[in-house]
Amino acid sequence: MDSFRRDGLTFDVLDAGPSHGEPVVLLHGFPQDSAAWRRVAPALHQHGLRTLAPDQRGYSPMARPRGRSYYRLRETTADVLALLDAAGLAKAHVVGHDWGGLVGWALGAWHPDRVTTLTVLSVPHPAAMAKAMVSSDQALRSFYIALFQVPLVPERLLLAGDGAALRRLLRRGGLPEDVVDHYVARMREPGALSAALGWYRALPWSGRDPVGRVRVPTLHVWSTDDAFLGRAGVEAADQFVEAPYRLEVLEGVPHWIPELAPERVADLVTAHVRAT
Known part of the structure; x- marks a missing residue:
């Protein structure tokens, strides 16, 4: 399959392996x-696994609804359930990075019957994140979230001069130039950046639905050079998992774990899948 639909939206997906x-x-x-x-x-794929990688809500060109409430966590998790249904899958292993990791935490708590195992890269459980915001430097690391709430201003700042500011941000994180070019080009598509920022702007709605405790085997991967997510939230995440849980720390790797440590990620995911 190369796409699936939900509520009139069409999502692109790479189905391979x-x-x-x-x-x-x-x-x-x-x-x-x-x-x-x-x-x-x-x-x-070399380990015999099939992968389904969607361009999520706001990122697929035909799945960019206008309005912050359309990007709340209940909607983004429902998109993944629609993907599973379209693929004829009762359940799957879920791997998420950054916002994709937050969707993973929610799936593991709200829909454990659809998740075989969960692997989260970078982001802690939202309840652990909330604790870290008041007990560590996490609030300083997350200053940009407040900026992203302002209408139009982040779009103008990040995309001015052919996306120069966004390009600098990604380069400083260690991403290769071809990857930076790709992400900047995608965010310069009509309505793309505003839709992607919708995930942040929907936080007041998402906060009304506490994620709760995760009830599937969970692997949490965090990297020590992550400028956005500190250790405090990560180390508190196990308090919110009522299933086997393991934390794996990658030394010297920045935030962009899938792009900068792909072999390590693949090995960890494969081992986690096989263990279950």
Whole structure:
């Protein structure tokens, strides 16, 4: 399959690997798309796993509804359930990075019957994140979230001069130039950046639906050079998992784990899948 539909929206998806392999759903974050997994997915295929990597809500050109409430967590998790239904899958292993990781936490708490295992890269459980915001430097690391709430201003700042500011941000994070070019080009598509920022702007709606405790085997991967997410939230995440949980720390890797440590990610995901 190369697409699926939900509520009149059409989502692009990369479905690859052995058709009868264990299914693994790969969920990207901001400002990525399914290309974030382009070096992870082939390694998973070599281990006999099938991957489904959607361009999520706001990132697929035909799935960019206007209005912040359309990007609340209940909607973004329902999109993944629609993907599973369209693929004829009762459940799948879920791997998420950044915002995709937050969707993964929610799926593991709200829909454990649809998730075989959960692997979250970078972002802590939202309840652990909330604790870290008042007990560590996490609020300083997350200053940009407040800026992203302002209408129009972030779009103008990030996309001015052919996306120069966004380009600098991604380069400083260590992303290769071709990856930076791809992400900036996607965010310059009509309405793309505003739609992607909708995930942040929907936080007041998402906060009305507490994620709760996760009830599936969970692997949490965090990297020490992540400028956006500190250790405090990560180390508190296990308090919100009522299933086998393991934290894996990658030394010296920045925030962009799928792009910068793909072989390690593939090995960890494969081992987690096989252990279950």
